[in-house]
Amino acid sequence: MTDVDAIDPNVPPSGAGCVECDAVGGWWFHLRRCASCGHVGCCDSSPAQHATAHYKATGHPVVRSFEPGEEWFWDYSRDELYESGPELTPPAHHPANQPAPGPAERVPADWARALHK
Template identity: 80%
Template sequence: MTDISGIDPSVPPSGPGCVECDEVGGWWFHLRRCVQCGHVGCCDSSPAQHATAHWKSTGHPLVQSFEPGEEWFWDFDRDELYDSGPELTQPGARPADQPAPGPAGRVPQDWTRLLHR
């Protein structure tokens, strides 16, 4: 990643799961963290696609995967993947004991049918 404007590495994530899904009792497939404000939203495969909605409503184009073991970044404006970038304030991923899809107890049995492809 060459242009790191708009990244605030000091901002912590907004929580351990998708903010909007947690508010309404929803679920997610994978999580993405806004590197400008820390908002955690669900990925585009998730039913609600809150990470993309956050980008569209705020103009914050850069996210990092919020999945354990993943460090890649995505730029929505450029439609571009980066293998690495600056180290962000911890935690760097959802809790390891929180399943994907998650959170536990809110994922329907037919969840694979509900994913966006």
């Protein structure tokens, strides 16, 4: 596993969706949760890529998927995937009724064309 000093298992997630996208009425493809501070940001396939921007702004290197059924971690500083890691403070994912992409009411009809590949 990655450097455990980069993970604080006691910090809850910042919310059910990407903090920055929610602030401006944006949308996301998938969500990532910072393992250091709980910040929830959108993934690199999302139009705004807020999870990576959070890493670059804060230096917090480790995120965990914030998608139902996914428990993997990503370490930006090492460019490495970890299939598992320590349990984090619940919830472990966004609400199950929240679709991906989401939130449903803000996703454009041509959303797939806006994804980063």
